[in-house]
Amino acid sequence: MSASIKRRCRSASGDAGIATVTEYALLTGVSIVVFLSLSAALSAFSASTRDDITAVAAYNVGLTVSAAACETVGSGNASASRAIDLPEQICGMPYIAYPSLDSRSIIIRASSGTAGREVHVPVLLRSDGVLISGFIASQPAGHRVDYSAESRTVYLA
Secondary structure (H helix, E strand, O other): OOHHHHHHHHHHHHHHHHHHHHHHHHHHHHHHHHHHHHHHHHHHHHHHHHHHHHHHHHHHHHHHHHHHHHHHHOOOOOOEEEEEOOOOOEOOEOEEEEEOOOOOEEEEEEEEOOEEEEEEEEOOOOOOOOEEEEOEEOOOOOEEEEEEOOOOEEEEO
C-alpha cells in the first residue's frame, strides 16, 4: 500500500472517531438538560400541590375557630364557653390561630422551616362591637373559645 493511501485511511478513521465522541457528548448534554427540566417541573408541581393542600387544611381550621366563636357569642347577651377540637398539625406543620387587628377575621399561620402558609378566615358575628383576643397554638390540645358579655370580648385559648 502506498504512503498516501495509508494517510487517507488513518485520517478517515480519526475523523469518524471524533464525530462519534462529539455525538455522544452532545446526546449526553441534551439528556442531562431534559432530565433536569423534568425534575424541576416535578418539584414545582409537588410544591404547588403541597401548598394547596396546606391552604385548604388551614382554612378548615380557621372555619372551625370562626364557627366556634360565632356560636359562643350568639346574640352577645350572655357569657359562654365552648371547647373546640382542632388537629394537632396541619400537613405535618405546627400552626397558630389568632385574630386580625380589626377582629373581623381569624388568621391561621402554619409553618415549618422555610415552608409556610397564612390563611385569613372571616368571623361573621351577629353582634357588633365584639373584640377577639388571644391565640390558639397547635400544641397542647384542649382548645377553647370563651366569651365575656361584660367586656364583649371573645378569648381564644
